[in-house]
Amino acid sequence: MSQDLLAATTTAVRDAGARMLARYSPAARQPGLAELLESLHDNDSAVTDVLRPALTALRPEARWLDDEHGSGPLPAGEWWLVDPMGGNVNAVHGMPGWNIGVSLVRDGRPVLAVLYFPVADELFTATEGGGAHLNGERLRVSAKTALDGALAGTGQAQPGHDAALFARMGDSFAAMSAAALYVRISVPVTHQLAQVAAGRMDLHWQFDNVRSHAAGVLLVQEAGGVVTDLDGGPWDIAGTSYLAAAPGVHAAALRVLTA
Structure with missing residues (x-):
């Protein structure tokens, strides 16, 4: 997977994170379900409005899917799978545990991933065969055996x-x-x-x-x-x-x- 594509995807995700961070407030409180659902939708839309044109320009042949709750098989080919606001329910209640997630999936296999936590400024990236990184540092899973x-x-x-x-x-x-x-x-x-x-x-x-x-x-x-x-x-x-x-x-x- 091209490092140029990863770098450009990362830039797009950071831009979306900056837009969402400007909307986010630790003081946010929702008085009821209607207001909560509206806030969830508005956050998703704000992120998607940044990501969709940027990622489509990077990989115009890849189809787009931003249904974060979707399941089941995908048709062959490349897909941008986007979770605009992972943990959106946390964000609308003023909690910091939310992220922006993007993966490029080819024939049902993820080949690129970018996961950004704007509040902590932690950027996780991975490419198939290229390792996983956090803010540029190589990641390794735990060595525990029990x-x-x-x-x-x-x-x-x-x-x-x-x-x-x-x-x-x-x-x-x-x-x-x-x-x-x-x-x-x-x-x-x-x-x-x-x-x-x-x-x-x-x-x-x-x-x-x-x-x-x-x-x-x-x-x-x-x-x-x-x-x-x-x-x-x-x-x-x-x-x-x-x-x-x-x-x-x-x-x-x-x-x-x-x-």
Whole structure:
């Protein structure tokens, strides 16, 4: 993957981050659902208005998809998969845990990823075969080899699931809490995947995979992590679940999640 394309994508994402940072306020509070939904939409639109023309100009042959909750297979070819505001619900409540995520997917395989946390000014990047980096420094996943010292996590990719999925999430939290040092449930999911890539967390699992997670998956893979489905097979962008982990804890975590 061209370093020029990565650099240009990074510039576009930083520009979008600057626009969103100017809109963001730690004092933001939403009085009700209607106002919250309006703010979510306005934030997504502000970021997309910057990214879409910039990325389309960089790769006009690549199709565009900014449905952050979308799942299932993609037609062949190149796609820009964009999550304009990962953790948007945090931003509209004045919390700093939000990001802007972009991946270029080719024939169902992520080949480029940029994930930017404007409040912390942390820029995560990855290219297929080129490694993962944080603000230019090479990333490596954790070297831990046992779950008893592991920081684990999961999250809610989208609202409105049925009770069965929420029950499964709760059961997995209980099981992993008994095996790992600490388990967090938080959004955005891509934030946790970035922390796994950086070695700050040791594993992340997900029962509701969405395509916009591809940027975080590539980060983990290029930082030396293992990403599989919950049967232990290769991760697939159209899959329903996955585990992203440091190699030393992946097998043990998989056993916990499938017991």
